[in-house]
Amino acid sequence: MIEMSNVSKHYGQFQVLTDCSTTVSKGEVIVVCGPSGSGKSTLIKCVNGLEPFQSGKITVDGVSVGAPETDLPKLRARVGMVFQNFELFPHMSITENLTIGQIKVLKRSAEEATEIGLKLLDRVGLKAQAGKFPGQLSGGQQQRVAIARALSMNPICMLFDEPTSALDPEMVNEVLDVMVELAHEGMTMMCVTHEMGFARKVADRVIFMDQGRIVEDATKADFFGTPRSERAQQFLSKILSH
Amino acid sequence: MFSTLDLSVIAPSLPFLWTGLQYSLKLTLVAMTGGIILGTFLALCRLSSSRVLAGAATAYVDLMRSIPLVMVILWFFLLIPLMTGNPVGAETSAMLTFTAFEAAYYSEIMRAGIQSVSRGQVAAGDALGLTYRQTMSYIVLPQAFRNMIPVLLTQTIILFQDTSLVYIIGAKDLLKAAEIAGKNYNRPIEMYIFVALCYFVLCISLSLVVKQLQKRVAIVR
Numbered sequence: 478m479i480e481m482s483n484v485s486k487h488y489g490q491f492q493v494l495t496d497c498s499t500t501v502s503k504g505e506v507i508v509v510c511g512p513s514g515s516g517k518s519t520l521i522k523c524v525n526g527l528e529p530f531q532s533g534k535i536t537v538d539g540v541s542v543g544a545p546e547t548d549l550p551k552l553r554a555r556v557g558m559v560f561q562n563f564e565l566f567p568h569m570s571i572t573e574n575l576t577i578g579q580i581k582v583l584k585r586s587a588e589e590a591t592e593i594g595l596k597l598l599d600r601v602g603l604k605a606q607a608g609k610f611p612g613q614l615s616g617g618q619q620q621r622v623a624i625a626r627a628l629s630m631n632p633i634c635m636l637f638d639e640p641t642s643a644l645d646p647e648m649v650n651e652v653l654d655v656m657v658e659l660a661h662e663g664m665t666m667m668c669v670t671h672e673m674g675f676a677r678k679v680a681d682r683v684i685f686m687d688q689g690r691i692v693e694d695a696t697k698a699d700f701f702g703t704p705r706s707e708r709a710q711q712f713l714s715k716i717l718s719h
Numbered sequence: 720m721f722s723t724l725d726l727s728v729i730a731p732s733l734p735f736l737w738t739g740l741q742y743s744l745k746l747t748l749v750a751m752t753g754g755i756i757l758g759t760f761l762a763l764c765r766l767s768s769s770r771v772l773a774g775a776a777t778a779y780v781d782l783m784r785s786i787p788l789v790m791v792i793l794w795f796f797l798l799i800p801l802m803t804g805n806p807v808g809a810e811t812s813a814m815l816t817f818t819a820f821e822a823a824y825y826s827e828i829m830r831a832g833i834q835s836v837s838r839g840q841v842a843a844g845d846a847l848g849l850t851y852r853q854t855m856s857y858i859v860l861p862q863a864f865r866n867m868i869p870v871l872l873t874q875t876i877i878l879f880q881d882t883s884l885v886y887i888i889g890a891k892d893l894l895k896a897a898e899i900a901g902k903n904y905n906r907p908i909e910m911y912i913f914v915a916l917c918y919f920v921l922c923i924s925l926s927l928v929v930k931q932l933q934k935r936v937a938i939v940r
Contacts, residue, residue, distance in 0.1 A: 527842050554848025564843035568861050577857060578847035630847065 478503045478634055478665050479524060484533035493519050495689045506666045508676040511686035517669045521636050525556040538633055554582045557627030557635040561642050563619040565611035571622055572607045578630050597625040601655050617648030624655055634665035641672060671716060685709040725906055729913050732900040739896025747879045750817035758825030765830055783823035789884055792816050796888045809890035821878055828870050832863030869933045876925050
């Protein structure tokens with residue numbers, strides 16, 4: 478589904494990503510973790526072309542992301558993305574947030590889009606909030622709407638960029654629950670997160686990044702059982718020790 | 720001095736002054752609408768990644784903002800007939816001038832407005848598969864516009880006051896009407912005091928509206 482080979486990116490002299498290669502198969506759930514500044518958010522944003530990269534190749538469902546002839550909006554419409562800061566559109570109601578992509582990009586009718594949007598809203602447990610505006614919802618609720626918005630486009634895979642990092646602790650689980658459910662339904666997912674409980678529960682593989690490199694790309698059992706790199710061992714001991 | 724004022728000349732001049740005020744208001748509305756549209760376009764050019772577009776827009780804005788408005792009014796009045804071959808009249812000339820001139824100021828406001836919308840919002844629009852044009856028209860510009868309504872209206876109040884400058888090319892605005900009426904009755908002081916009062920009342924009411932709007936349009940985040 479997603480194939481990355483030797484992806485490198487730099488801002489001027491500063492190397493952000495170095496030779497990153499990995500593959501995400503259909504239905505797989507990959508958790509990307511690593512210390513801050515390790516390039517994990519940048520890596521995931523390269524997948525739908527939100528961040529350009531200078532060398533290497535990324536293909537999503539056979540379409541090359543970096544190629545100049547690629548219709549990026551068309552590709553992005555098929556790849557759902559959830560952001561750290563939700564990024565709901567504050568001037569639109571929840572229903573409008575859920576329908577704008579469907580109407581403008583997928584050319585669905587307003588009625589059809591609304592029906593699909595409300596169904597998804599119900600699925601993330603927020604049916605009652607349809608008429609409200611993002612500013613009237615809690616962070617956890619906004620993030621669930623953001624997930625529903627991404628799903629409204631019928632994506633072939635989902636990218637999560639630290640979806641729970643901006644949330645108050647008591648709201649983390651309501652968002653993770655939705656993500657776990659998605660994983661169980663067989664959605665292909667690439668999640669940048671520090672939620673190791675989530676990784677243990679649903680991840681197929683864990684990618685550990687440090688200083689722009691993929692240091693470890695292992696199955697869940699291997700990663701939590703016997704991480705090979707010292708850097709990953711240190712990282713795990715730090716975040717699992719309390 | 721005030722004992723010699725003859726305010727009785729004002730009432731009979733009201734219909735004539737009203738036609739002047741109508742033109743002033745029309746000029747303000749046209750220049751505001753045209754200026755905001757053209758200004759938004761200029762702002763988008765300045766923020767675009769194309770160096771040619773950005774450079775051209777910047778040059779235009781800088782040029783307009785460094786020339787006194789009176790001179791722009793005069794130059795347009797003299798240049799338009801030269802370029803088009805036929806005179807368009809002071810009134811139309813003033814409308815074109817003010818639209819072109821105000822666009823430079825509105826574009827700076829819209830540029831700040833566009834930049835006030837976070838990059839994350841653009842990324843969210845992109846990620847949904849919206850094109851650049853769609854992201855701009857549905858996500859960025861509505862928010863930019865809303866954030867900037869108070870500043871845009873404040874600029875419009877300044878614009879309304881500036882429209883009085885068109886009397887130098889003979890366009891019949893409120894000030895010109897007062898001048899004519901004053902000459903008619905040989906009572907210029909009374910007329911000038913009265914139109915000053917008109918400008919004052921209109922501008923003060925508009926700024927009160929701006930204050931009210933400021934409270935209303937703030938987006939809950």
